[in-house]
Amino acid sequence: MKISKTVLLLSILAFGAPKAFAAPGEKYPQTRTRVLSASEVANLSPAQRRYAINEIYARHGLLFGDLALRKQFLQFSWYAPQPGRSMAQIKGRFSPVERKNVERLGLARAISNATVKSDESDEERTDFYLSPYAGSSRAWKGERFPETRLSRISSVDIGMMTAAQRRTAANEIYARHGYLFNSMALRKQFLQFSWYKPRPGRSMTRIASSFSAVERANLAALNAAN
Structure with a gap:
């Protein structure tokens, strides 16, 4: 499998050298192979954490309501939307590793939101x-x-x-x-x-x-x- 240099570089910048090969267009393959450390999550920007969470849902076929997100993942052959499946059903298909990573990434995003300057x-x-x-x-x-x-x-x-x-x-x-x-x-x-x-x-x-x-x-x- 040929890996995009850009995708590989993004992954390395975020987490260090990846232990698993990324599928074409996959930015954060580590979220399916191991639990991310607290420091790895902290080093990600809010946009990167957002993307990593969305990528986990995309792997399992969530049909995003946001058309821009849907179009973004439809570029990749591994994204197979499953209309009719609820978010809860999609979550039920996550591996234990993915569930833990969504929890960690989501918690970091929530904390980030809470600490935004009040005048924003x-x-x-x-x-x-x-x-x-x-x-x-x-x-x-x-x-x-x-x-x-x-x-x-x-x-x-x-x-x-x-x-x-x-x-x-x-x-x-x-x-x-x-x-x-x-x-x-x-x-x-x-x-x-x-x-x-x-x-x-x-x-x-x-x-x-x-x-x-x-x-x-x-x-x-x-x-x-x-």
Whole structure:
């Protein structure tokens, strides 16, 4: 197998000389062969940690909701998207080594997010977390975080979100059940979508009582992170 010099160089810069050959286009083959050390993870930039995590999901066929990510991995023959498989099902296929590496890489990203200067805007950091369902067949039109109704979001994933993303995810849960937002900007934002059907006169408490168990758990986790 011919290895790209650029790919090999990136891998060596990140982790030292690789012990396993990389598949064409694979930047971080070590994430499937051994558990990365804390110092190796710390030496990676946020963008490199993001890519390493996405590459693990790509190996197992996650159909990324983000079209740019999907296009990026579709260049490589080893990426075989599996529509219909949830993120939880994809995670279930990880090896113990991959699971540990996702945990370590994700924790480092969460810590990095938490230590960003307070004057840095959320808009500059919206790429820390990418929904695995947004833009997929399982997402409603305009829905940014369909996973909040489809599966429980892990604490690591929530840690990757910006404060703005957590707010949007929480508001989206209420919007699904018809909460009439006091904020005209929020109301206008959701009125673009056919699935948002405001129910005037229903209190926030009454709306919350119609949440599914998954939505309740996700809302609690999102609020706890703020």
